[in-house]
Amino acid sequence: xxxxxxxxxxxxxxxxxxxxxxxxxxxxxxxxxxxxxxxxxxxxxxxxxxxxxxxxxxxxxxxxxxxxxxxxxxxxxxxxxxxxxxxxxxxxxxxxxxxxxxxxxxxxxxxxxxxxxxxxxxxxxxxxxxxxxxxxxxxxxxxxxxxxxxxxxxxxxxxxxxxxxxxxxxxxxxxxxxxxxxxxxxxxxxxxxxxxxxx
Numbered sequence: 001x002x003x004x005x006x007x008x009x010x011x012x013x014x015x016x017x018x019x020x021x022x023x024x025x026x027x028x029x030x031x032x033x034x035x036x037x038x039x040x041x042x043x044x045x046x047x048x049x050x051x052x053x054x055x056x057x058x059x060x061x062x063x064x065x066x067x068x069x070x071x072x073x074x075x076x077x078x079x080x081x082x083x084x085x086x087x088x089x090x091x092x093x094x095x096x097x098x099x100x101x102x103x104x105x106x107x108x109x110x111x112x113x114x115x116x117x118x119x120x121x122x123x124x125x126x127x128x129x130x131x132x133x134x135x136x137x138x139x140x141x142x143x144x145x146x147x148x149x150x151x152x153x154x155x156x157x158x159x160x161x162x163x164x165x166x167x168x169x170x171x172x173x174x175x176x177x178x179x180x181x182x183x184x185x186x187x188x189x190x191x192x193x194x195x196x197x198x199x
Contacts, residue, residue, distance in 0.1 A: 040080045044073060047091055050156075054095060057151040058102045060140040068105075072097045092166045095156075099148040099167050138188040146181035149174055 048069070055065030076083055076094055087093040139147060145167070152163045160178075164171045 036080055039084060040077050043090060047094065051094065054151060054156065055098060057155055058098065058148060068098055068102055072101055095166045096168050103144040134189055134192040138185050141188065142181050142184060146177050149177040150181045153178060
């Protein structure tokens with residue numbers, strides 16, 4: 001079992017991630033040998049900070065990000081022998097799995113009941129940096145696949161080819177999703193600027 005536990009420090013921006021690999025659960029699936037366990041553990045140790053940042057950008061908050069990373073790493077860990085031997089790039093494979101899992105969760109959540117009023121947030125909920133920034137809010141409003149493309153392009157610095165490989169889509173789809181996302185971001189940010197200037 002992989003446990004990912006984010007905590008926010010006094011500054012509100014620090015991530016502390018704890019990773020626990022319980023070998024009793026690791027024996028299931030393709031994780032059969034001590035070297036495979038050590039290899040996967042090292043992969044998690046090296047990739048975890050970046051995966052948490054990527055998950056935060058995908059989901060919009062660190063708690064959902066930690067859940068997403070944990071669930072995907074558990075699946076990747078149970079198939080680590082196959083992933084390490086056949087994917088060519090376990091990190092890209094994991095990013096793709098995260099993006100796909102996030103899109104699937106988003107589709108399921110659209111069936112949730114809508115409420116007339118948004119409930120008030122609890123007073124002891126932590127605030128995160130940039131949470132109220134117009135760009136962050138506009139990014140959070142994008143559909144999951146568009147957000148994944150933008151995050152991979154401008155946050156992770158990947159090329160169109162690398163994004164296409166990570167998400168399992170064509171480069172043409174990457175271009176069209178990026179174009180739609182940028183148009184949406186420009187529109188939202190322009191309306192925000194206009195709204196502020198009219199105050």
